[in-house]
Amino acid sequence: MEIADLLKPKDFATDQDVRWCPGCGDYSILKQVQSIMPDLGVPRENIVFISGIGCSSRFPYYMNTFGMHSIHGRAAAIASGLKMMRKDLSVWIITGDGDSLSIGGNHLIHLLRRNLNVNILLFNNEIYGLTKGQFSPTSELGKTTKSSPWGTIDHPFNPAALALGADASFFARGLDLDTKGLRDILLRAHAHKGTSLVEIYQNCNVFNDGAFAPYSNKSTRQRSTLLLEEGKPLLYGEDANKEALYIKDMKVYSAPLESIDAEDLWIHDSKDAMKAHLLSRLFDPYTEDSLPRPFGVFYQEDRLVYEEEMDKQLHTSIQSKGIGDLDSLLQGRNHWTI
Amino acid sequence: MEIADLLKPKDFATDQDVRWCPGCGDYSILKQVQSIMPDLGVPRENIVFISGIGCSSRFPYYMNTFGMHSIHGRAAAIASGLKMMRKDLSVWIITGDGDSLSIGGNHLIHLLRRNLNVNILLFNNEIYGLTKGQFSPTSELGKTTKSSPWGTIDHPFNPAALALGADASFFARGLDLDTKGLRDILLRAHAHKGTSLVEIYQNCNVFNDGAFAPYSNKSTRQRSTLLLEEGKPLLYGEDANKEALYIKDMKVYSAPLESIDAEDLWIHDSKDAMKAHLLSRLFDPYTEDSLPRPFGVFYQEDRLVYEEEMDKQLHTSIQSKGIGDLDSLLQGRNHWTI
């Protein structure tokens, strides 16, 4: 038996060649995931990665755990069945913006409401990578792609708002290149009891290069990103310490930190559903004076966990009826003998 | 040619026997829909009802317009194709809570984000009627049904929150028995340019009788329902004039009307997204001291309409390239003659 905490990140790599395009954001996410694995305290054999189809969904092949590269959009459903039968496993769903929000949208929202204790890593590159560059449900309005040569007319989903609307009990946003932020989020997602949805902005350098440049480029990053830290005020700008967000009349404003009264500062509280809602709506396209895009854990709620309730019913049922006896099942209520 | 406004509601009834259970809430909704039809000013032949499968989905058979009783969960997709090709038609989607939120959840949220100009009437009876009484995604937690003899463990959807999370441009809630309220909502849904989602609480007196009794029973109605009226304060209680809602620190409270300053009253504004969000969260199960359940139009937003944008692209394309000539299409860019 292997002991998880003797393992190193590289023990979670497989012998398969990694087949993403050079420069793809998927690499850095893979690296972070491999790097937190030893810290989970879960034996390798109790970890399962389930993916759908897409570039990102090749992920399980590169994780030396149990894994399944399934079919397009269905990873959430497959992982649900797996988890219902095996509470003991640490289950990770790997999916893309097309996989989870286009074809798999329904399974996603149903998983969120049911709240099984699994972790969803949604690689959002705002494009269909594997099929070579069509727009996805998160592509910005007007985007020109192979299938939208005149620009899209599809209002994109706001994944955070959609997830919260579906009563997600955990939502976080990360960025492929922000390794530290990602690490923290992944650990918190794992620690959360219930379905953790982690949206990860992932650069597809072949079909949608620079989609998240405002949040990763040195020159714009400080201006356009807001790092959510529990119990801390919402600050951004130079050294994340210049501008502050505050709420007035249920609307969000920003102002230089020094111009705001301490008590008016917006202190991040991931248990506050209304504030999480406001955060989800900080979603304007990046411009010089737009509000920043939040990264980190937006929301976290303790709620009944599906597979635990399922188990409880099993036990209650056994307590009240006794463990089922096969012979009495076979003979039913009324029987007679000839 | 028939002129719509010479028609009477009964002209919208067909010769088919209505086959719902006696006492089913569907009857009263049918009646209201038939009764507003002449007021739409749309010729009968330009009206189409598309439904999925379920008790409610038999609806089109009873409307003397064009109609399709399609397959389970797909009405939204079918109506989308129809509307894209025929902007001139008034398209109504009829669906149940299972049809639209269980199997059809994905099409619903995608329709909402795309914002085609169609009207969705979601008959929510919090149960599967046609298949004889299993729980639905809106059944309350713990509900005992044929498929949940030990009570459900599925956290139900909050349809309003889900719809707003999917960026619905119009959401309203009605009640089968509240004929006047329903009438107003239906007319506003029709008038709204974009996808109108109307959730209608509908009593299934066979499998889920009384699910909405708090909102329809004389004895509890005033206490438990809140009628949303544009520009008016949110009042309820005796004669809808006793208790008032107000917002403080982004939370909703209620108090006797006379105890609240006029300026603190919550004035209904269906254009206010944040307030619509708050309304959607007034969703606690009915108890003596819970906040009331809102009815009426929660939210309405003007946004690009999908099929119109589609048409615009067609026209722009024709303007810039000229109307496509079949021969030049056939011969392509490079051709040669032998």
Next chain:
Amino acid sequence: MNQTIEKATVLFAGDSGDGMQLTGFQFSNTSALHGNDLSTFPDFPAEIRAPIGTVAGVSGFKINFGSVEINTPGGKVDTLVAMNAAALVKFQIDLKSNGMIIANINGFDKRNLRLAGLDESRDLLSEARDAGFHVVEIEITKLTREALKDSGLSTKEQDRSKNMFTLGLVYWLYNREIEPSLLFLKEKFKSKPDLLMANTKVLKTGYHFGETIELFSNRYTVNKASLPAGSYRNIAGNEAIAIGLISAAAKAHLDLFYAGYPITPASDILHELANRKNYGVRSFQAEDEIAAIGAAVGASFAGSLAVTASSGPGIALKTEALGLAFMLETPLVVINVQRGGPSTGLPTKTEQSDLLQAIYGRNGEAPIPVIATRSPKDCFAVAFEACRIAIEHMTPVILLSDGYIANGSEPWRFPKASDLAAIHPNYAKMNEAYLPYERDARLVRSWAIPGTAGHEYRLGGLEKEDRTGNVSYEPENHQKMVLTRAAKVNEIAHHIPPQEIDCGPETGDVLIVGWGSTYGAIRTAVLNMNKQGISVAHLHIRYLFPFPMNLEKHLRNFKTVIIPELNNGQLVKIIREKFLINAIPLNKIKGLPFLSIEIEDAVKEQLKG
């Protein structure tokens, strides 16, 4: 006069609200306990509550019971109970020429005639009498109300027990004991003493009414059937499937996972299993059929016995994921309780028209074993067998049932748990390096379960390299894998019982080949024709894919092969293709089962021409 007869067919019919299903069910149960062989067929409207009094709203329950072997719910009916005019309108056509009609004349007034779509001036019962039927007119509603006039119940409540009058009366007519039903009422109305009193009283009143009033010239006795010794119970198809699945899980030492999305006529499997949590069953009502099979695939990967069921439209939706399960080579049982198609079709009617879909309906080369149950009690064995094949051969298996079997019931000599054979999962060997797509002699790969250290592996829907399971685009490997997967499924033919002739000679003029729910009708027809000296035999195929090894031999032993199906000719296509035999289709596509007479007639026609 008391007359002893071999068998009888009774049809209880009335409005959907009249409780005919319960009445029929009670009558069957009592007859089963009485020792009869029997078969039942409930026939209810598609609507939840169709409009009262209309023909569309009629609900019927047919039961055929006898001291002889009973294989179908019967052809023409001996006794029709008609609680209203619509019931007579709908079912008179099914009566024997001299059959009996027990009519609740309170259900034949002008209003009821109108609701049944008839002229108010009609006198249906005189007309029926003129047509040669034996009509017994009774004011059942009125008599019930009279019996209950002091009960304190409202008229509406009183009327609800009028079915008990009918039941009592028919019990009397066929010399049945009323005790089982009295017990049933006691249980059912445990907490409602006034209803218990009322129903008990009316049941007895009906019985005594038969005894007292000289309306009937005959009373009938149907003796115990000489069934094989053993313990029996009455069982419906969907229930038997549920029990079969639970038993298989127990015998394989696996946890049972069932995922379904409600659909007629498969929903009862979900209901049944949802209620068996103390057997360790985890049932999951998914958001749709794709999620259901998806969850089942996940549960299978988890190391459970995973099952999903649906009917036509839902099965269609499962196609893609079924292809994945095939590619993963993971155990999975997919049950199709067929109904009238295509599309939404006739949801409450029966049909066998999804066979070709089961066998061929997937993208790519994806052969999946298909087995079919032939009757309600057979569902147990077939469900058990489907699980055995899935688990032992690491493959999805499709089990075909249909609406007729699902809702019908018959007595079942149930086995002892200890007599059921063990099922052996092909687990990967602990502490050995694991190659997920290495195979044993039967070409079966081994099953590694998450949680087993050292067996971590990845699998997926892309073509995989032989043995390792790594993704491979190699041309030769692809061909090899396609052929290997096919060979593995074909190999199952060596691990199933040989095909037997069900009845009739081993060689002869005509072989009737059936599958699924046509079993009873074919068997009845063949036994009957054999009595008439006709050289005809019955062969019923349980294993539709792959076929038993010796099937061809049987086929070639007869001059003519006729294949009756409740579809437009599906098995017949497969037999023709495979054996190049000019098998002849006999099709019925009416949403209804075959009558044995229809099969008899067709065979005779064939022998003539």
Next chain:
Amino acid sequence: MNQTIEKATVLFAGDSGDGMQLTGFQFSNTSALHGNDLSTFPDFPAEIRAPIGTVAGVSGFKINFGSVEINTPGGKVDTLVAMNAAALVKFQIDLKSNGMIIANINGFDKRNLRLAGLDESRDLLSEARDAGFHVVEIEITKLTREALKDSGLSTKEQDRSKNMFTLGLVYWLYNREIEPSLLFLKEKFKSKPDLLMANTKVLKTGYHFGETIELFSNRYTVNKASLPAGSYRNIAGNEAIAIGLISAAAKAHLDLFYAGYPITPASDILHELANRKNYGVRSFQAEDEIAAIGAAVGASFAGSLAVTASSGPGIALKTEALGLAFMLETPLVVINVQRGGPSTGLPTKTEQSDLLQAIYGRNGEAPIPVIATRSPKDCFAVAFEACRIAIEHMTPVILLSDGYIANGSEPWRFPKASDLAAIHPNYAKMNEAYLPYERDARLVRSWAIPGTAGHEYRLGGLEKEDRTGNVSYEPENHQKMVLTRAAKVNEIAHHIPPQEIDCGPETGDVLIVGWGSTYGAIRTAVLNMNKQGISVAHLHIRYLFPFPMNLEKHLRNFKTVIIPELNNGQLVKIIREKFLINAIPLNKIKGLPFLSIEIEDAVKEQLKG
């Protein structure tokens, strides 16, 4: 020495980043303009960007061009351009025994050998020479850099045009004009003058290099083919489908609606149509395949020509909705561009394994016409014909193509718009009462479009009453409707051209029956065998369901029927079942098309034993 040859097969192969697809495409285009008949086959990795230098990352483009009729991208290759070691590793096996290898030796250094999975000490090119191949070693990378040393471009940018060197060189070798490619570059780099300069220069350098350096013993001329007079263009399969759909819509005076969800190898149809808005085409990228077909059903109800396309897994998802379209009897074209299966399978490879799914893969009795295209240019006619049948017969139609056809290209003698036949929708008559399920002599119902006053009607997936279309649960009606729908589809056999023998005698020893993309390989094989005096003919079925009326007659005119398919035997099942003929399967399941030689060999084998 300049040698005139009838045809040649050239394969351009290199790393995915080496631009081989563009090179091959340019070479084909120029050859087409030159007047050759030709056929091409692109073969690229499944990964978007597979790891550089690896065998998995090799991208190839094969072209067969000639002065004679060309039906396939060729069997063994005459000239293989190998830009790196991996390319040679992958494709050497496809070379003729005395074939030529043009190797960029800068791509054969130690690093490249290692990346190709070989020992660094190997000398691949000497080995190839020893094996009898004619190896031409050129420092293409270096020569390109030298040509561009004053260009101001970075080395990386310079290297990107090395494919132009290759192209120029092969142009020289086969005596092609470089002007078409010069024009192409001008267009492509309109706004990038430095790249235009560089590419032009390198293209010419390559050409001159051939002329100057005496590396080649021969130069080849392939003259114009004697193709029928007319106007030609080069066309790929998916493009031809798109054009066929637009043409059919125009000829039916309908608006075209196309709904799709991206999937390899069908996505290009969506891309193509999305770019044809000025033809009035509305294309819709749906959230999934079910939504796509759903939207198409809605558009069909709206009165449009509605089309959806996908590949295996996506087609599986469309099954349920396809059943609805069948039940509605509404025009709809469903295109399946098949790929390697089952499940996700081999997405970038070709296969014909969805035929049985197309014909049988639905719940209930739901026969749907199935037609197949046989080559890139044939896609136009078949797409047009699919629309015609759908519209004129009020039915969904399945069109089968495959990855080989979709991405391959060939010269096409395109028609004039005015020569295309009109398509006649069966509209309901204005101002007449409308019975939606009343039928004409061909059993076709009429089409009423929303907006037509007085024609308001409702339809759905439940069984419907004959003529009125009202819901009906009537047993007799159901049987009648099932049979009528089947008869209506069978009737289409009377409205399609009779089956013809493609080549070879009308009667004889062997008939090779094909369908779909095996066309070219079978035709080539049969023409070749006919030259050898073998009595073999080729029959290629376009109309797979229903079959042309006279198909059976042809089949019976030959002693043996062989059916080559890129699957495990599917059409052969249907032929065997229907005609009870012992047709023999010939299967290849490697994700690759047949070589004509494989078919020849099989026929000869058959004739021997």
